[in-house]
Amino acid sequence: MDNYLRQEWNRHVDRALLVDVPTEYLIKAKREQIDQIVEKSIQEHGQVPKLFTEILQKAIGWLRGLIEYMRETEHCEIDRNGDMVLDHDLTLDLTPEPVPEHVKGKRPLSVEQEAKVMELQQILNKLKKQEQKIYAMEKNIVQQEKCLEEVKRKLFHRKEQKELENKIELDKGQLESAKDTLSMIPKQYGYKSILEILNELKHAEKELADVQQKQVDWDTTEHEKVYEVVAANVQGNIEEERKKQSRLRDKKYKKQLER
Incomplete structure (x- = not known):
């Protein structure tokens, strides 16, 4: 040019x-x-x-x-x-x-970069929702354990205590399953870990920003x-x-x- x-x-x-x-x-x-x-x-x-x-x-x-x-x-x-x-x-x-357009070439396209960023953001959103689910389950278990401690101090509440203990045990099992799901999500999309997804997203966003800057430069000629x-x-x-x-x-x- x-x-x-x-x-x-x-x-x-x-x-x-x-x-x-x-x-x-x-x-x-x-x-x-x-x-x-x-x-x-x-x-x-x-x-x-x-x-x-x-x-x-x-x-x-x-x-x-x-x-x-x-x-x-x-x-x-x-x-x-x-x-x-x-x-x-x-x-x-x-x-x-x-x-002239034949000198500066065609306007740079960003479709591929935009699609990559969108795909990674969707995976990240799925991970965040799963983490929120885990957090809610953890809070619920903590609250139930507090209730259990109160029930243990009461007389003639053995049945209620047993039911609460079973519920906590069941919820802890579901919590472990939710954590396993969180760990499996990256592998479902071909990534080894959440950190790899975050690094890939950072790289994809940089590539998109570079292409968008080239588009701005192309337009401002x-x-x-x-x-x-x-x-x-x-x-x-x-x-x-x-x-x-x-x-x-x-x-x-x-x-x-x-x-």
Whole structure:
């Protein structure tokens, strides 16, 4: 992409030379519009290819505007101070140079990465629900054991005590089964452990974030239109000059009549 933009800059330089932009001015422009900005960008952000691309795009847009200015003012008069005489506003297109799709390639797809993250999140949600179930069972057993201690201190509650002990024993068996299920869930999906799933999810989320950033970079190679207006500098003077010429013609005509 950057090679394409460098080529476009060189092409615009050639066109600028053909519309009489001085070589010295173009050298200065490259230094100010590209070199100095790139140097500052590296100092502030390090080597970021995307920023270099944007700098080139803006520089080419600026040079395109300069070429347009030179063409539009090619036949303008120069006043006694050496300044260009503009009797109308000039609107220059400084939009950063777009990158054709065949150069930047197709927009990166994230379908595969999104599917992977979604799959792992579903497994993780299943694990979390199972853990919540285990936690609820543990709390229930603790509560029942407290009740059992109270029943043991009472007289003539042997039957109630036995029933409660059996219930606790049954619940503990179900708790062990729930814990075994928790351990088996990763293996059902081809993973050795919960830690492996978490690491895999972290890796998948990073891959997805990388692709999404590439999508953002791809999208932002298209810029909004940028225009600069060069205001007329002699509109009032021209009108005044026309009135003056008209008055002179009227005086001249009157003198001819008086003769």
